[in-house]
Amino acid sequence: MNQSIHRLIKDQKGFSLIEIIVAVILLGSCFMLLATLIHQNSLAIQLTKRKEGAAFVREDIKEWLLYKGQIQDIANLNNYVLVQADAGKTLTDKQKARRNHLILDNSGIQKESSLPLYGEVEVKEVDGDRGDFTKKVTYHPTEAAFLPEKLRSDVNQLYIGEYIDGTQGTSTFLVEVQVTIPDQTVGYSPRREGVNLTILIYDKKTGGLLTSTILNWVVDS
Incomplete structure (x- = not known):
């Protein structure tokens, strides 16, 4: 007890x-x-939203390029890319980089003594017949700190541009369009038979690749 x-x-x-x-x-x-x-x-929700936004940008650029293939202006801005290389011609590293990239705006033209270095023809931004040119990407080739640390290089500085949001101005996405030309055969024409474009969308803050897609781009003659 x-x-x-x-x-x-x-x-x-x-x-x-x-x-x-x-x-x-x-x-x-x-x-x-x-x-x-x-x-x-x-964090997972934020990343999902970023990737959804990047997917929208990717498809916007893709559809825009398909349309631009019909009216020549972007093709004229990239003449050097769409001309078949001379047999046996050795290209410099800079020439290879230019041939392997598409630029989408006048701001991406490289110049020497005020003349286009690779024969680019500037896009007419105001056109009475077709209306004003809709900018999708702008480049900052001389701004050393423009790109995030992860993406900084001499080549990227020239060919990665900032996506332009039509309603909000500049956005938080970066765009690069890489070019792959198929094995060249006799009579091959990059304009008529197309080149393969890889559209890459990066996060402007981190430099991380968010999404990409491949497009066979044919310029209507």
Whole structure:
């Protein structure tokens, strides 16, 4: 009987100090785990939204290029890309980079003594027949700090541009259009038979690649 009363009195005293400390530690660990899960979920949602935005930009550029293939202006801006290379001609690294990229705006023209270095013909931005030229990308070839650290290089500085949101002005996406010309056979014409374009969309802040797509681009003659 005395032992039962003693045990009851001991139980009524509650947890020991060690038990309380252990309980607090476990509770804190649970809160930290929960906070981590919430944070990771938030990051995942943000990344999904960024990729959705990038997919919109990718498709916008793709559809725009398909349309521009019908009216020549972007082709004229990239004449050097669409001319079949002379057999046996050795290109410099700069020439190879130019041939392997499409530029989508006058701001991407490289000049020497105020003349286009690769024979680019500037797009007519105001046209009474077709209306004003809709800019999709603008380039910053002389702004050394324009690109995020991850993307900085002499080549990228020339060929990665900033996507232009038609409603909000500049956006947080970067665009690069790489060109792959199929193995050249006799009589092959890049304009008529097309070149393969890889449209890449990057995050302007981090430089991470968000999405890409491949397009066979044919210029209607």
